[in-house]
Amino acid sequence: MLNVYLSGEIHTDWRNQITSAASHLDVSFNSPVTDHDASDDCGVAIMGAEDQKFWHDHKGAKLNAIRTSKGIADADIVVVRFGEKYRQWNAAFDAGYAAALGKSLIVMHQDEHQHALKEVDAAALAVVKTPQQVVEILTYVLTGSLQKS
Amino acid sequence: MLNVYLSGEIHTDWRNQITSAASHLDVSFNSPVTDHDASDDCGVAIMGAEDQKFWHDHKGAKLNAIRTSKGIADADIVVVRFGEKYRQWNAAFDAGYAAALGKSLIVMHQDEHQHALKEVDAAALAVVKTPQQVVEILTYVLTGSLQKS
Amino acid sequence: MLNVYLSGEIHTDWRNQITSAASHLDVSFNSPVTDHDASDDCGVAIMGAEDQKFWHDHKGAKLNAIRTSKGIADADIVVVRFGEKYRQWNAAFDAGYAAALGKSLIVMHQDEHQHALKEVDAAALAVVKTPQQVVEILTYVLTGSLQKS
Amino acid sequence: MLNVYLSGEIHTDWRNQITSAASHLDVSFNSPVTDHDASDDCGVAIMGAEDQKFWHDHKGAKLNAIRTSKGIADADIVVVRFGEKYRQWNAAFDAGYAAALGKSLIVMHQDEHQHALKEVDAAALAVVKTPQQVVEILTYVLTGSLQKS
């Protein structure tokens, strides 16, 4: 059985594409909270409001770290997707965190970001462009078969 | 003695500001190669040209990783500066890598990036805006004194 | 599934409040022995009486450490509650032990102890006042939902 | 050579008693910042004021953690002194942190706190009452000699 953590971009349905296409495989998926508002506000919603945006964000980011750090620590494979928009520094942070723990890293991005992501790609065991490729990799790693799913 | 690794943005002289202002302290500084061209081309310059940009970058990024991974592994404190421009995913990658190794993390950035860097800041022991603040922190950590240097 | 260790104050029913309110969640709870007399006397009850109070306590504390060290080592999250009374140095000891192992730390205390607990709070990913807040955090970490349970 | 970290109570001169009596030994001593005001205010002094006492303390405690975590990580022996006053939860936190890292722990306190500190004492390799006893232990560990210094 493989434990796979799906980190990074949360504005498209790439996680669903992977998990539904891989539903027949012996894989357990985990991911960050992908409800953008909940993720931003969880800290103050549970522990009380803050006047300063910095501390508002700080409380939320630490709460999310409880889930994220367990998700990465439990994973055999960490997939990190960089989307077309936003800075996505948390995605790169997760990639570095996973690399330091010796996790197998798969990075997903389009060609336009190739140069900017060269250090992240260099730490990866696979660099792909589509969710389908991730499913093919998981299929191959688990079954040894290259037949397209 | 403190080992400090200065990661991140390479287009301003922030490293020099820190190292010269801290020259009287018992600190050993390390940093990535900050010669942009050398950093980009080191792989092919030493190990031979590549037709594909991806592999050109890959060879260079891996070579730089020899220096970077040692710099972070040897450090007590990792300072990561996010500048005003560029994606700087390698800076965030280094921050995640350092956090997973349990290094003391200091993050430097301006207010405009506060929300985008909230997960990185949440892993840090200090968030600052200027090289001078880094020097004050190093002074305090080593000497216990808050007198401005 | 989350493994949660509930450390600290043993004179109120805060553990029961958490475990019953979280009974629908996929959480496994562990805790120290909360029977105060058993906890104090376990060593001499099993291994023989001691003339000196120091060794009486020593035998018991070491026996309890078998349970405590496993509870913390197995945990994803360690919750440490500081009550209104007593020195509770073992609670702070557990918090330091958990922090050094990289566990996600949640600290629970009232405002009156805020300054005295600042170092412990600084190592935590969440600081709360009530058992209900712990349940909300566990709910959020597991489900991504902020709806009050 | 022994690296010794002197943690805990900062209101008496016990550290000076140890370091001056042990000045002829091959020991390197480290300790937290013992200037109470600097320790409390370092965060806001360097990184800017906070309206909330919690965040004022939080910034300071994290900055102090840079020094403390290095001091403990570098140590062969961690001495933790519990004084007669105050809650001293940071002392117990340091003791737990040191124990989890497998450091040799020496605890110093008077008889009145024996029962409250039984879990901390149980993790220690020595429990003493005076700075002089710490010096005798360091002398013995380094030289094998029991002659009083």
Place this chain on the structure above:
Amino acid sequence: MLNVYLSGEIHTDWRNQITSAASHLDVSFNSPVTDHDASDDCGVAIMGAEDQKFWHDHKGAKLNAIRTSKGIADADIVVVRFGEKYRQWNAAFDAGYAAALGKSLIVMHQDEHQHALKEVDAAALAVVKTPQQVVEILTYVLTGSLQKS
């Protein structure tokens, strides 16, 4: 659930006394091969005879180490019994091995060996004389109850 490894003396039925008295507890027991002849000859029986006693023993001891090292690595608690006869250096070796891995160590021996075993006892969380005491400890650690089983 507790994983317990029962190391040491193999000439009395102490393991059976513990496992049958603890059969109602949520404990998984492991132990070395206790068939003395099989343990001595396993190496040459499977991998071929040796002329030299040293290599005969060497092959067997290494084969047994496959079982022993897994048993200790998987254990929460390692119980080491020193009997009345023989040198039992492998028992002390297992105790040292377990201590270095941070396992909870319980040592069982009679008073006559107290002085000779003082270093081993000093690394233990409990020192007992009878299998019944081990069962009482396991009962207490799992249930918090001191009622005799």
Place this chain on the structure above:
Amino acid sequence: MLNVYLSGEIHTDWRNQITSAASHLDVSFNSPVTDHDASDDCGVAIMGAEDQKFWHDHKGAKLNAIRTSKGIADADIVVVRFGEKYRQWNAAFDAGYAAALGKSLIVMHQDEHQHALKEVDAAALAVVKTPQQVVEILTYVLTGSLQKS
């Protein structure tokens, strides 16, 4: 239960001989992909063709490393077979990797390679010639019995 990883030579049916003869034992076996063509071409099949043989192989070898590294990391015992043909440097690499992680290593080869494999054999807990011997070792480690299966 034992986790066993079967590394090395992929041109004979030695893995089948072991797994079928050991089917009655509580052992979970894992192995690399043994379909030679799939193993060679998996990288380019999923992630796109390469002009250079080096990068063709590189992509495949990294993809296979996802499976291999998990297989070894999860294993209690790593069996490495060196066949009569080919360089088999990946087998020796796996043996070194397993040894550094402290895995119990069993090496299988014929006499002709004894001198060339002396460093690998020196890191092993057993050196054998046949799949049947591996089954006898697994039987002995699990059951303590030397009866031939």
Place this chain on the structure above:
Amino acid sequence: MLNVYLSGEIHTDWRNQITSAASHLDVSFNSPVTDHDASDDCGVAIMGAEDQKFWHDHKGAKLNAIRTSKGIADADIVVVRFGEKYRQWNAAFDAGYAAALGKSLIVMHQDEHQHALKEVDAAALAVVKTPQQVVEILTYVLTGSLQKS
């Protein structure tokens, strides 16, 4: 300062080429014993003769492992050279050992072995053909300069 371990082929003077060309750099080099006869016979020369070639080699290989394991453990960078002749399984073993410890790996070999070494190359941060390239890499890693030495 860099610690570099030079593993692998011992029949050409590649180590001398590196160490003399890098003599002006802040590098400390270590290597296995390269006196072939001493390396083969060290075990029996010091600890007594053996009738069986297997044990003759075994004693020597273990003695060499004292030096090799320290050399790799102390290294920042492990360079492994595969020559044109012999099986060189110990070189591949060292590469796997270094990779599992997270060392920066540089592999040196000619094109003819490219396919057979693809798994080893995939674990490396640089793949080179000549000692001169190793010196250029060390120069770049230490100084950031690509000027040929």
Place this chain on the structure above:
Amino acid sequence: MLNVYLSGEIHTDWRNQITSAASHLDVSFNSPVTDHDASDDCGVAIMGAEDQKFWHDHKGAKLNAIRTSKGIADADIVVVRFGEKYRQWNAAFDAGYAAALGKSLIVMHQDEHQHALKEVDAAALAVVKTPQQVVEILTYVLTGSLQKS
């Protein structure tokens, strides 16, 4: 430079034989306190008398553990000598402790104890009978030379 810890028997001058014969080598030697009376009584001499022999010994053994654990942790090589007399369980404990930490282990004993020490010998990289052989090993490991010193 090699760090060598000399554990075990304290009634003959074997340590002196090694350290004087190896005085020209780049080796740093450490050892337990070999003054038998000081070693037995250090605990009560510094921390106060005990009525019970068990606690008298306990205090001393824990104090000695401060020195012993550092000595082994700092060592590259741990030499453990088993003499002709006494149980020497602390020697076997040190050997197990060193083995679990991955230290290179050299065991010294005469033939009469070969069978009783087979598990300890199986964990060693060298088994010798004389101090002179230890010096020859250290010479070979450091210099690669087999010339008798």
